[in-house]
Amino acid sequence: MSVENPRAHLLAALAADPPLSRLELHALLYRVAGRWASALHNCLREPEWDEWAAGREQQVGKLLVESDWAARLAAHIRWISERDTDTLLVLGSVVLRGLDRFHREHRSENATREAVLPPALGGGRTLFLPPPQSPIEGLIPAARRLDRGTGDLENDVRTMLDLWWLLVPLEDQAVQIETGTLDPVISKTLSVRLQRTGDLRVGLCSPVLGFDYTIWADPERCHAAAGTPYRFVGLPPGSLAGARQVLEEVVATCAQERIDVLCFPELTLDTTLLGDLSRLLKLRNPDLHPLLVVAGSFHVDAGLAHANRCSVLDGYGDLLFCQDKCKAYGIPAAQARRMRPELRAKLGIDERGGYEDIGSGSALRLTETAIGRLATPICLDFCGTQLLDLLVSARANLLFVPAMTPRMGPFYERARDLGTSARATTFVVNSAWLLQQIGLRSRRQRNLGYVPARKGLRGGGRPISDHLALFTIRELLGLP
Helix, strand or coil, rough: CCCCCCCCHHHHHHCCCCCCCCHHHHHHHHHHHHHHHHHHHHCCCCCCHHHHHHHHHHHHHHHCCCCCHHHHHHHHHHHHHHHHHHHHHHHHHHHHHHHHHHHHCCCCCCCEEEEEEEEEHCCCCEEEEEECCCCHHHHHHHHEEEECHHHCCCCHHHHHCCCCEEEEECCCCEEEEEEEEEEEEHHHHHHHHHHHHCCCCCEEEEECCCCCCCCEECHHCCEECCCCEEEECCCCHHHHHHHHHHHHHHHHHHHCCCCCCCCCCCCCCCHHHHHHHHHHHHHCCCCCCCCCCEEEEEECCCCCCEEEEEEEEEECEEEEEEECCCCCCCEEEEHHHCHHHHHHHHHEEECEEEEECCCCCCCEEEEEEEEEEEECCCHHHHHCCCCCHHHCCCCCCCEEEEEEECCCCCHHHHHHHHHHHHHHHHEEEEHHHHHHHCCCCHHHHCCCHHHHHCCEEECCCCCCCEEEEEEEHHHHCCCC
C-alpha cells in the first residue's frame, strides 16, 4: 500500500476482515505518523490544530473502551476523510495518543507486547516496549546533563506526541530482539544499593598472567577475500592452575572492594574457567559482591556452528542468560600484514587475513532491571552498525561490553553516541591478552566507563589489582 496515502491506510485498516485489534491499529498508526512526521509536525505546531486535537482527545479516549470501538471510529474517520489530509493526520495522531494511553493503562505485569500487521496493510512486526528504568540518569547533576537526544529531534513521533510506549519495527532487521527480566531479588538489591549509596561499583577484569590460549584454524577453508577461519579452543592444561589462581584473587578482591558488577573481556574465560568461576561464586561470595557477573565470552559449540557466547551469572554463580555475538570479527589482509608474525602464527592465519569461525547470532537480548534496560553486546556488535538501530530504538541504557580490540577509539565514539541518543551508561572491558600480544601496555586501552553526562567518559579505571580496574558512577560524575 502506498506510503503517500494515509487516508487509504486508515480506511483499509478499519475495514480489515477480520478487524484489527487495538494493538494492531496502534502499530499501524505509529508507522503512518512516522512516514508523515514532517507534515504532522507542521500541523501540530499551529495553535488551531493543537486546539482541534485537544478537543477530540477525551472523545476518542471514551470511544476506545467501547465494545464497538472499531465501527464507531471507522465512521468518524470516514467523515473526516472527506476533508483534507492534514485533518486526517491530526485525527490519526489523536487516536494514536488514545491507544498509547489505553495500552499503558491495560498493560500486564510483563509489559512487552507484539503486533503483526496483515500483508494487505503492508505487513510488519512491531515490538512494544515500556520506557526503561533510568535511575543512573537521575543521579546526574543538572549542570552536567546532556542537552539533546534522539527524542529532541523535531520529527521524532514519540516525543512529538508525548507517547509512553517504545515501538520497534522488526521485519527488516537481521537481528531480532529477545526480552527478559532480571531475577527480582538481584534487580531489587542492585536498586537498593544504588539508592542507598548513590553509586554503582563496577569491576572490569582483564587478566593476562596464566592465560595463553589454544587456537584452531582451518587453512583448507581459506577464502581469497576473507582469509582463514580461526577459533579459540581453550586454555591448555598447563595454564589452568595459574588462571584459576587469578580467578580466586579476583573474587576475593570483589568482596574487599564491595564491587556490584564484575565484567570480563571477550574470548577470555573458556568453558572450564567459566565452570570454575561459577563454583568460586557459590563457595566464596556469601555477601554477593559481585551481585552480577558478565563473564566475558568464548567460542563454544552451538550445534550446527560455533558461537561467540557471553554468559551472565548471578552472584551465586548461576547462569542468568546468554548473548551470542551477531557479527563475526574479520582481520583484513592489510591488518594481518601489520601484525607480528608470532601473533599471526598463534591465530593460524597468514598475510591474507582471517575471520572468526562462528555462526551469526540472531537475537539481541534486552533484560529489564530496576537500574536500566541491560544489554551485553560483544565487541563489534557494540561499535559496528548492525545492532545500532535496535539499541537506540529500544533504548538499551545499561551496557556491559566484552571486547577484544586493538583500538578503543570506536568504543569511545559509540558510548558517546548512545549516551546522546538513548541516555545509555556503558562499560567496556577489553582483552589485556590481545594488548599484550600486540605490544600495547596502556591501561587506558583496557577499559572504558561512561555515564550520559558532559565529561562523563573515562578510560582505564582505577587499578585495584594487577587484573582488576574499578569504575564508580560517582567518580565518573566527579562527585565526592
